[in-house]
Amino acid sequence: MxxxxxxxxxxxxxxxxxxxxxxxxxxxxxxxxxxxxxxxxxxxxxxxxxxxxxxxxxxxxxxxxxxxxxxxxxxxxxFGSKTARDKAKAMKWLAFFNGDLHKAFVPLFRVPAYAEGNEELTNEIRKDAAANVIRMLSIADEYLTRHIHFGEQISVADVYLFVELRWCKMLGLDLSQFANLQAFYQRIAADVGVKxxxxxxxxxx
CATH class of the missing domain: 3.40.30.10 (Glutaredoxin)
Structure with a gap:
């Protein structure tokens, strides 16, 4: 493999x-x-x-x-569990992180071709994209007020969000308002497989 x-x-x-x-x-x-x-x-x-x-x-x-x-x-x-019900919960979050949140990062890494050379438009696109990322992260942060992971235990959904939080650090996005996400990041970073x-x-x- x-x-x-x-x-x-x-x-x-x-x-x-x-x-x-x-x-x-x-x-x-x-x-x-x-x-x-x-x-x-x-x-x-x-x-x-x-x-x-x-x-x-x-x-x-x-x-x-x-x-x-x-x-x-x-x-x-x-997926954090062997039961269909609990695996589905983790799959829901994986789909959210993989589909919705991941897509929101795209303009932060690469602006659309139509904006190239237009600094004002580029800045506006990136500003809107950053706000969209923060909005979606607020959903995850709120969920973490009641949960430790996005499955019954650590799962691939958690790792996907961890990767995206690393991107936020690289991009300089301010996540200081999200205390739950910051604690979550440290928990996932401590996992032996992740390390x-x-x-x-x-x-x-």
Whole structure:
């Protein structure tokens, strides 16, 4: 089983899941240039990570990869539980972090082509995007007033939000108003699997 990833990207989530599972796997760091190469595009025409190859199976998209790993190794409880009900709760948050929140970051990393060269428009787009990220994080912070994790125990949903909180730090977004998220970040950062994967990616906290 082989995972292709960009360091610090959302591919960190299945990387941590593989570490939790504890079975042999290979993780290959790639560059932005490589994922746009003809060689890589044969595997993933979208030119994105994560990409998981398991013998003749080639999987893209985090939710598909994580669901596959959970089905292979249900006893590892990467969704925080073995029950359908509780796994669905974690899946709901994973979908929120993977779909809604992740998408909100896009203009902060790369402004739309129509805004290139227009500083005023670029600043306005980034301001709106940052406000949208903060709005969604407030939903997660409020949930954490009553919960420790986004599943019954630590799960891939937690790791996905952890990765996105790292992006907030990189982007200089002010999260000081979110005491619950700050405590959550420290809890997830202390997980052995998370720490191991960050070290393997050459990332320090």
């Amino acid at each position: 082989k995972l292709y990833y960009l360091p610090g990207s959302c591919a960190t989530v299945p990387y941590v899941a593989l570490e939790w599972i504890g079975e042999p796997y290979e993780a290959q760091a790639v560059t932005h240039d490589y994922i746009k190469s003809a060689e890589y595009l044969v595997l993933n025409p979208q030119g994105q990570v994560p990409l998981l190859v398991d013998n003749d199976l080639v999987l893209t998209q985090n939710i598909a990869i994580l669901t596959y790993l959970d089905n292979l190794f249900p006893e590892k409880k990467i 191991t994967v960050l070290i393997k990616q050459g990332i320090s906290e």
